[in-house]
Amino acid sequence: MSAVTLFGTLDALGTFVFGLSGAMVAIRKRLDLFGVLVLATATGVAGGMTRDLLLGDTPPAVFRSALPLGMACAAGLFTFFFGALLDRMQRPVMFLDAVGLGVFAIAGCQKALMLGLTPPGAILLGVITAVGGGMLRDMMVSEVPRVLREEVYALAALSGAAAYVGCLALGLSTTLAAVIGGALAVILRLASVRFGWHLPRAPWF
Amino acid sequence: MSAVTLFGTLDALGTFVFGLSGAMVAIRKRLDLFGVLVLATATGVAGGMTRDLLLGDTPPAVFRSALPLGMACAAGLFTFFFGALLDRMQRPVMFLDAVGLGVFAIAGCQKALMLGLTPPGAILLGVITAVGGGMLRDMMVSEVPRVLREEVYALAALSGAAAYVGCLALGLSTTLAAVIGGALAVILRLASVRFGWHLPRAPWF
Amino acid sequence: MSAVTLFGTLDALGTFVFGLSGAMVAIRKRLDLFGVLVLATATGVAGGMTRDLLLGDTPPAVFRSALPLGMACAAGLFTFFFGALLDRMQRPVMFLDAVGLGVFAIAGCQKALMLGLTPPGAILLGVITAVGGGMLRDMMVSEVPRVLREEVYALAALSGAAAYVGCLALGLSTTLAAVIGGALAVILRLASVRFGWHLPRAPWF
Numbered sequence: 001m002s003a004v005t006l007f008g009t010l011d012a013l014g015t016f017v018f019g020l021s022g023a024m025v026a027i028r029k030r031l032d033l034f035g036v037l038v039l040a041t042a043t044g045v046a047g048g049m050t051r052d053l054l055l056g057d058t059p060p061a062v063f064r065s066a067l068p069l070g071m072a073c074a075a076g077l078f079t080f081f082f083g084a085l086l087d088r089m090q091r092p093v094m095f096l097d098a099v100g101l102g103v104f105a106i107a108g109c110q111k112a113l114m115l116g117l118t119p120p121g122a123i124l125l126g127v128i129t130a131v132g133g134g135m136l137r138d139m140m141v142s143e144v145p146r147v148l149r150e151e152v153y154a155l156a157a158l159s160g161a162a163a164y165v166g167c168l169a170l171g172l173s174t175t176l177a178a179v180i181g182g183a184l185a186v187i188l189r190l191a192s193v194r195f196g197w198h199l200p201r202a203p204w205f
Numbered sequence: 206m207s208a209v210t211l212f213g214t215l216d217a218l219g220t221f222v223f224g225l226s227g228a229m230v231a232i233r234k235r236l237d238l239f240g241v242l243v244l245a246t247a248t249g250v251a252g253g254m255t256r257d258l259l260l261g262d263t264p265p266a267v268f269r270s271a272l273p274l275g276m277a278c279a280a281g282l283f284t285f286f287f288g289a290l291l292d293r294m295q296r297p298v299m300f301l302d303a304v305g306l307g308v309f310a311i312a313g314c315q316k317a318l319m320l321g322l323t324p325p326g327a328i329l330l331g332v333i334t335a336v337g338g339g340m341l342r343d344m345m346v347s348e349v350p351r352v353l354r355e356e357v358y359a360l361a362a363l364s365g366a367a368a369y370v371g372c373l374a375l376g377l378s379t380t381l382a383a384v385i386g387g388a389l390a391v392i393l394r395l396a397s398v399r400f401g402w403h404l405p406r407a408p409w410f
Numbered sequence: 411m412s413a414v415t416l417f418g419t420l421d422a423l424g425t426f427v428f429g430l431s432g433a434m435v436a437i438r439k440r441l442d443l444f445g446v447l448v449l450a451t452a453t454g455v456a457g458g459m460t461r462d463l464l465l466g467d468t469p470p471a472v473f474r475s476a477l478p479l480g481m482a483c484a485a486g487l488f489t490f491f492f493g494a495l496l497d498r499m500q501r502p503v504m505f506l507d508a509v510g511l512g513v514f515a516i517a518g519c520q521k522a523l524m525l526g527l528t529p530p531g532a533i534l535l536g537v538i539t540a541v542g543g544g545m546l547r548d549m550m551v552s553e554v555p556r557v558l559r560e561e562v563y564a565l566a567a568l569s570g571a572a573a574y575v576g577c578l579a580l581g582l583s584t585t586l587a588a589v590i591g592g593a594l595a596v597i598l599r600l601a602s603v604r605f606g607w608h609l610p611r612a613p614w615f
Contacts, residue, residue, distance in 0.1 A: 199444050
């Protein structure tokens with residue numbers, strides 16, 4: 001798969017799963033149909049929009065193609081009508097959020113590399129792309145964002161983006177590098193929740 | 206009226222009414238004079254600043270002309286001294302917010318069209334311009350933004366922007382299209398509050 | 411010192427002290443090591459990133475140089491291990507925040523002037539650069555930002571930036587103008603807290 005096609009696929013997938021997570025949060029807050037669509041869209045497109053703004057690629061992709069908005073609205077509508085299916089999973093928002101985190105970390109990192117950023121800058125941009133959507137979602141409903149509350153979150157995105165850049169440096173194909181990096185981020189994130197991993201707190205407080 | 210003049214008029218008007226709404230919220234939160242001016246300015250200029258950032262038109266207009274800042278500060282000072290007049294209205298923040306919503310939906314949509322966005326992209330940008338100021342205002346005072354809480358809010362902005370684009374496509378003048386689109390957004394918003402319209406909630410939750 | 415060198419020094423210093431303030435807030439909220447680094451980084455780089463976005467200087471400096479990220483992470487690590495030293499000061503977050511406010515007001519104003527903004531636009535950009543980091547920090551932990559809560563905050567940044575522009579207009583060197591402007595902002599801010607200065611509230615509410 002070419003880097004551009006792969007990027008587009010990741011971007012659409014990340015928008016969809018973050019859209020699902022935003023819609024689930026909206027439904028739990030008892031918002032109506034349009035509120036669900038608004039939070040699904042905001043959560044789904046905010047990461048990519050921030051990424052494009054920071055890269056100076058304006059107007060961001062969401063204004064030039066119907067795909068991101070369509071994915072986010074489809075996620076919102078699906079959750080609105082069939083969210084009961086998602087709700088049977090133990091922690092659907094957490095799971096979807098983890099997948100979005102991994103996918104957007106790679107998508108952000110890859111677009112930054114395509115536009116000429118150095119590897120450290122690209123990894124940072126991947127992290128910001130990955131955490132942006134969930135951060136806006138949580139701040140809009142007045143919750144402290146997961147990126148601060150939960151143990152291994154930005155660290156999972158950072159690890160995935162760094163693994164992606166490392167795999168590319170080792171000569172792996174973009175597809176293989178993306179699968180390894182994305183999977184690493186999702187697995188680290190899910191494992192940290194499952195096993196209650198956390199980093200130490202300040203020793204003196 | 207030319208499209209450019211009309212855009213400038215709408216932009217200044219939207220900045221002023223959103224400035225009034227920000228100042229009212231600040232006064233109710235017992236902020237002092239400068240806090241009132243800060244929240245009036247943030248609410249008044251945030252929508253247009255976001256719009257210009259997303260369109261890549263940097264630095265945003267507020268840094269190049271004294272008009273937006275002047276309108277927002279005038280709104281803040283007016284409310285600070287004579288806000289008792291506004292306060293006699295039943296729900297002044299809601300009303301001013303509705304007018305700002307309608308005006309900025311058209312202003313954002315129109316600037317996007319002038320800069321070459323396609324109609325769907327321009328409508329989306331109109332909605333973001335319209336909801337941006339009020340969203341920052343509410344998030345700064347730690348309230349869940351109206352765009353999520355209230356029934357017909359982003360939907361009103363979306364309807365107004367879509368009507369504006371539709372009227373232009375039918376060959377109406379920009380002024381007439383702006384009046385129709387803006388009025389539709391304001392009326393939908395006010396009517397939804399007056400009559401308690403709301404969209405359905407998720408059937409399964 | 412040349413204007414460019416001076417700007418770089420101010421920018422690094424502001425990132426460091428805002429990083430310290432973000433890390434202190436994170437530790438008090440019982441976040442773990444990575445959460446501390448995230449909030450230190452967000453607080454340290456948000457002001458400069460907003461400034462660069464608004465000036466259209468993309469990608470922002472933090473993606474092109476290791477310095478800002480390094481300063482913010484160093485601030486986070488220092489606070490994590492040795493924050494007890496800071497904690498002995500009476501109000502460390504307030505003090506560091508005041509220094510960051512003064513330094514970023516001048517750095518933002520100076521970069522805006524270098525990129526051709528008019529003096530009023532440059533002063534406004536200085537204020538936004540100065541308040542941006544602390545605002546994101548406070549909003550991420552669901553607190554009403556200092557810029558609204560506290561009396562002389564944006565006003566201190568505004569005074570410092572205006573003094574800086576005034577000194578340059580009087581023919582002073584950039585270094586001297588920066589010292590005067592920055593010191594004025596910090597002193598005004600600290601004095602307002604020490605002596606409980608505040609501006610009047612709306613007379614009618």
